[in-house]
Amino acid sequence: MLTPRRAAGLLAAAALASAVQAAPRYPYKVTVLVPFTPGQGSGVANMINDRGLICGFLSTNAGYCYSHGKLTQLIPLPGDTWAIPSGLNDRGQVVGYSYSLDGPRHAVIFVNGAAQPLAVSSHAYSVANDINNVGQIVGGLSDVQDESLAYLLTRGTVRLLGTLGGPRRIDFANSINDRGQIVGAVSQPNTPPEPGYQVAFLYENGVMHALPTPAGHTSLATKINLRGQIVGVTQVYNGGIEGTRAVLWHKGTMKVLLDRVADARDINIEGQVVGGYLTGPGGYLYQPGKGARDLNDLIDPASGFTIGYPQAINDRQEIVGYGCNENLCGPILLKPVRDGHGADDSD
Incomplete structure (x- = not known):
């Protein structure tokens, strides 16, 4: 027999269950x-990286560098003041550059947190921007000022x-995947000899190709994943920041990721992209088939946090x-909230 007291208890439990189900779930913490x-x-x-470094x-x-709750400050080359990381692989190898105020940059690899010179460090200027899991390193070097x-x-x-024949050598490689494909930017042919006139490139099998870029625009490739998907930005010639758009290149085509002033900074194996807004704080997560969502909509507002800008995403969606x-x-x-089936990306 259902007593009034038991009935009230069941109603309360049902109301609680309904409230729990109605509470929003946020994909990231x-x-x-x-x-x-x-x-x-x-x-x-x-x-x-994919191991959480x-x-x-x-x-x-x-x-x-930070791993398992421990922060290690990187040590510059002797005589330099700072050491900055620019790339890392899943083996825990980290590359970047060492420098002093008003001094040149020197490409380095960090061993036990201390900068060690690379073969390119003998040049007047050098930086190491990325390293793949094979140990190949890419970047930019020069013995001539402003090149x-x-x-x-x-x-x-x-x-x-x-080079692609541009009038001035302001070329650099930003990213390399484990297939040896390299992306970056080179001086754009048939343009004035000014630093801002560049076009994104893909280098593979010993050949450099310009990536599709709209007429009247410059472009820059920032990252490439193992599937050969590339992210970066395009910008209208002399159009200022308002003409900048985040883009994805794949198999010879270019796609604008969102219709606002933004860049694209990283892409993982699933084709998920993160980038920042360039006319204010905040950033987005782009997911294939779902489009771009503001990252501040993907965290619980009750936490008190706001995302100023994202910088990178790994294959674990972190x-x-x-x-x-x-x-x-x-x-x-930002760690994905797991529900037993991977990251929860529900609304």
Whole structure:
């Protein structure tokens, strides 16, 4: 027999269950990596590999790497002041550059947190921007002021990637995948000899190709994944920041990811892209077939966090960047909320 008291209990339980089901679920949860500070914040997280190693730089300009709750500050070359990480692979190898105020940059690889010179470090200027799981490194080097040549470094041997015939050499490689495909930007042919006139390139099988770029635009490729999908930006010639769009290149075609002023900074194996808005704080996550969503819509507003901008995403869908909680800011990690079937991307 259902007594009034038991009936009331069942009704209360049903109401609670309904409230739980109605509560919104957010796909990501924010973790603070370095204690937040006021103003510009304590730093930013720039990259993350598939084992959860995170690297970036602090507000003091010092580079760091973070793993399993431990932060290691990177040590520059002797005589330099700062060391900044620019790329890492899943083996935990980290590359970047070492420099001093008003001094040249020197491409380095970090061994136990300390910068070690690379074969390109003997040039007047050099940076290492990425390293793949084979150990190949790409970046830019130069012996002439205000110029740069894109290079590939393999087992100590340096190969210059060449040019597309532009009037001025402001060329650099940004990313390399495990198939040896390289992307970056080179001086654009048939344009004035000014640094801003560049076009995104794909280098594979020893040949450099310009990526599709709308007429009257410059372009830059920032990252390439193992499937050969490339992300970056296009910008109207002399159009200012308002003419910048985040784009995806794949199999000879170009796609604009969202209709607002934004860039594309990283792409994972699933084709998920993160980037930042360029006319204000915030950023987005682009998912194939679903389009772009504001990252601040993917975290619980009750947490008090806001995403200033994202920087990178790994194949586990973890995202790193910069965020704030009221007037305190710093490096953050966004971890997917799991529901037993992977990341929860429900609305």
